[in-house]
Amino acid sequence: MAAIKTLFNGRLRYLFTAALIVGGIVALRLLDIQVLRHNSYVELAERNRTQILYQTAPRGRILTADGVALASNVPSFSLYYLGSSQQEKEYLQRVAADIAPHTPLTPGQVLAKLEESGKTGKATVLVENLSTRSTVALQELQQYYPGIYLLEESKRDYPYGPAASHLIGYLGSMDEREWKKRDPRQGYRLTSKIGKNGIERKFEEQLKGKDGGVYLEVDYRGRVKRIIQDKKWAAGSDVYLTLNFAVQQAAQEALKNSKTGRGAAVALDPRTGAVLALASAPAYDPNVFVPYADQEVPSSAKRINEYNLAIQGIYPPASTFKIITGAAALEEGNIDVHRKITCTGAYDSGPRVFKCWGTHGPVDFFDGMSNSCDVYFYAVAAAMGPAPIERMQRKFMFGRPTEIDLPGEKAGNMYGPTRRARNKTYWFVGDTLNLSIGQGELLVTPIKLAQFAAALASRGNVYRPYYVDKIVSNQTGKEQQVGETKILQHASLKPSTYDTLYQALKHTVDDGTARRVKIKGLDVYAKTGTAQNPHGADHGWLLAFAGREGEEPSIALAVFVEFGEGGSSAAGPVARAMLEAYFGSLQPSVSRLEE
Helix, strand or coil, X not given: CHHHHHHHXXXXXXXXXXXXXXXXXXXXXXXXXXXXXXXXXXXXXHHHCEEEEEECCCCCCEECCCCCEEEXXXXXXXXXXXXXXXXXXXXXXXXXXXXXXXXCCXXXXXXXXXXXHHHHCCEEEEEEEECHHHHHHHHHHHHHCCCEEEEEEEEEECCCCCCCHHHHCCEEECCHHHXXXXXXXXXXXXXXXXXXXXXXXXXXXXXXXXXXXXXXXXXXXXXXXXXXXXXXXXCCCEEEECCCHHHHHHHHHHHHCCCCCCEEEEEXXXXXXXXXXXXXXXXXXXXXXXXXXXXXXXXXXXXXXXXXXXXXXXXXXXXXXXXXXXXXXXXXXXXXXXXXXXXXXXXXXXXXXXXXXXXXXXXXXXXXXXXXXXXXXXXXXXXXXXXXXXXXXXXXXXXXXCCCCCCCCCCCECCCHHHHHHCCCCCCHHHHHHHHCCCCCCXXXXXXXXXXXXXHHCCCEEECCECEEEEECCCCCCEEECCCCCEEEECXXXXXXXXXXXXXHHHHHHHCCCHHHCCCCEEEEEEEEEECCCCCCCEEEEEEEEEECCCCCCEEEEEEECCCCCHHHHHHHHHHHHHXXXXXXXXXXXXXXXX
C-alpha cells in the first residue's frame, strides 16, 4: 500500500511539473504576442485584410515637332475580385454568370478565377484592359456583389493609326525572359507591356512611367471598407520628334493611294538634317497590338510588314543619278552646257547599241536633264570616262549608310571601276554607260537619295539624318536635348557647278519631266527617274528640294514607288502632296499646277 502511494505521489509530481512547463510556455507566448511583438502582429493582421491593386502608369507621349501626338494614352479598366473563402459556390456561380457577358471570358473561366481567389485570399484580376463600354454594367455589379472592384488604368493608343508606324514601332507583352533581365527597381511586372520595335523600344526607359497602386481595406467577405492609400502613378517622359505632321500624313496618304500602294518617302530639313517625314508603305496600325480585351481584332490585321522600305529597300536610282554624272562633267570642265547632242533614240557604243526612252533630237545640258535624255548622258560619260563619276559618288557618300539611328539601315552599293580593278575583273564601256544613267550595280535606299537631295540643297553638306528632337519629363518639366546637327562630309564643288545644277533642275520642273511638282510661289528643283526592274514593272523615283521664291531651300525629299513604272506619274503626285503640305499651300488658288 505504501509502495502504491509513493508511486502515485511521484507521478503527480511529474504531471505537476509538466503542467508548469506547458503553462510557462503558453505564458511566454502570450507575453510575446501581446507585449514584445504586439505591433508586428497588429501590422500582420492589418495586412491580412489589405489588398493591393497595381495601376499601370501612362507611357510618355510621342509627338511631332508641331505637337501632334502620334502615340498617347486612353483610359482602360481592370476588373478585380477580392477573394473570400466565406462565399459559397452557388453564390460564385451567380457572380460568374452575371460578369461573363461583359467580358471576353466564359462563365466557367470567370468561376475558376473566383474560386482561385477565394483559396489564396488575394486580389485576382479577372480581366485587364476593358473599354468604357463594358464598365457601365460592371460598375452596377460592383455595387451588388461584394469583392468585385473596377480599377482605372491607362492603355496605349495611336490616334492616327499607321502614321509613321515603321518609325514609332509598337508594344507587346513582356515574357518571363525579358522580365528577368529588367532591374526590379524599374517596376516591371509579368503583365507589363513594353516597346518591341521602333521608338517605343529604343526609348522604353524614358517612355515607361512609374506604376501606382490602390491599397484597400476589405472585410472577411471581400467588401471594400476604405481606401487606405491611393499611390498615384507617374507618367513617363514625352518624346518629341522632328517630324512635321502635315508632311508625314501627306506622304503616308499619297503612298497609300499611289499606283501600287508600295513605296517610301523621306523628307529632310536641308539646313540641319532633321527628318520631316519618313513613310514606308504598306504601313501598319500599331493599335492592333494593344486592343481592348473586349475588342475584336481580326487575326489578319496582326500579319504586318515590319520591313522599313525607306531605310532597307535598295534599288537603282535610275535617272536621278544623272545629277551625279552632270556634276562630275561640270567639275572636270570638259563639257559645254550649251553644246547640243542629237538624240536619235539610240547610242551606238561599238559593242552594242544602248537605247534611250525617247527620241529627243538636238539637246544641250539643260534639255538633257529636263527631258532625262539617256543618249545625252551616254555621250557625256563616254567622253569623260567612269573615274570622275565614281569620285563624285564618294563626295556625296554613295554606298555608305546615312547613319540615321535606326536598326537595319542598308548601305546600298557604290558602282565604279575601282572595285572591279580590286577584284581583278574588267570594266567595259557598257558599264560606264549604265553607270551614267543610274543603272547597273548601283543601289541606293530612299533615305540615301533624300540625304543626297538635302546635300544638293545645302550646296554640299551631307548631314546625318536625325528624328528625335528632345525628351521632356512630365514630372519635372526638364528637357533633354537628343537631336543634333552633324555634317558627315562636305561635297566641295565649284560654285558654278552648283549654280548650273540648280538651273538644270529648275528647268526640269518648269519644262521637263518633273512638271508635276511645279507649284506657284515656290522655287522647286527636282529630277525624276524610272528604274529598270528585271522582275516586273519598273520603279518610279523623284528627288526634289524647294524653298519659297527667292529663299534658300528648306525641304529636301525623295519618293520611291515600287513597280510604279514612271517617276513622274507615280512618284510625282506623292512629292507634290508633301511640298504642298509643308508650305501650307493646299488652297486650290495656290497649289494649282501651272500649265
